[in-house]
């Protein structure tokens with residue numbers, strides 16, 4: 500749907516600060532974006548639109564936008580020339596066919612998800628394309644919260660409770676490495692819970708904005724979260740504060756856990772975490788004795804160090820141990836990439852097809868190694884700025900040099916496109932294509948609001 504006179508469209512901010520997604524109103528006059536503002540009718544954000552969301556307006560009509568497919572003959576020069584879509588698609592398709600399935604890699608980035616969050620139509624289509632072609636397809640979450648999700652999945656607590664449930668029912672909220680500015684839509688429910696008399700605890704490595712709103716603050720050393728969770732479990736089990744009935748009915752491995760955490764008393768965790776033994780005792784007792792207690796785990800803060808998926812694995816045992824799962828106001832609160840219980844959307848990504856024979860794991864160091872050792876001939880980067888996303892940028896740059904053909908699709912000339920791409924495909928922005936997003940409680944259709952400028956295309960069309 501494209502406007503020819505002044506029309507206001509309801510859409511969503513493209514920035515995806517998950518779990519916060521904000522509603523946006525776009526006013527279009529004579530086919531051009533006139534103004535964007537927060538959508539007070541959006542049930543999740545209720546009119547909120549932060550400065551970053553408001554600045555998204557600058558994407559539209561920006562004179563730095565990529566508008567035509569471009570190619571160059573040498574990565575040493577910025578001598579880009581305009582090419583036709585037909586020619587460039589033929590060149591990419593031929594290169595992929597010559598390389599063969601598993602020597603082609605696709606790594607979509609967050610840019611790809613600007614109007615495709617949680618529903619995953621675009622990302623699933625990319626996976627489907629990769630699976631059917633036999634290409635390597637890597638997940639963008641691996642640079643962010645994916646490892647935390649992996650830890651939660653191993654423990655069995657992938658589903659989360661909603662912010663609305665927190666506001667109405669939680670008597671204790673533990674903000675574990677979770678900060679309100681990172682999820683502003685959760686903030687009003689934290690405030691609502693506090694107004695009812697709920698207690699708020701912050702566990703973090705620094706005094707955050709959330710710490711300023713908390714009744715108790717536990718400042719711990721970086722990467723000591725698993726030690727704190729293990730010591731809390733030690734105290735809860737040793738003092739008989741665990742929920743026998745819930746564990747008997749819903750948990751497995753409790754006997755092994757008892758044996759395991761015996762070796763992790765507060766005296767062991769104190770020097771690791773920087774907390775005193777008394778603080779650990781107090782925290783464990785408060786958490787176990789206040790029900791319902793909701794734990795909000797930071798989106799990616801816990802999961803950045805080596806083996807740090809173990810933090811999510813340890814922390815997420817606590818709600819099960821205390822019977823805080825499956826009750827109003829309990830469980831794990833809103834977090835990156837989580838879904839609420841009962842969500843059941845279709846999946847078009849061909850999950851039944853096995854990975855091809857020479858699968859390169861979805862892990863940054865493995866991907867860099869594969870590029871460095873010449874295992875990939877063609878690399879497609881839809882909406883992803885690889886060189887600014889990977890910590891090991893030096894080795895990644897060397898690896899990208901080994902790839903015969905690198906294709907970057909983006910709105911602007913990114914660092915990766917500038918340094919490593921042979922072909923640039925100009926993308927549509929969130930207002931120039933159809934989109935769909937979901938929060939834990941709502942599903943949002945994002946209409947196409949503007950015509951795609953010049954020769955920009957959605958990556959769906961490119962596929």
Ligand code: SF4
Nearest residue numbers: 512514516521549552
């Ligand atoms: S917090 Fe700001 S940038 Fe993030 S989704 Fe909301 S408006 Fe957009």
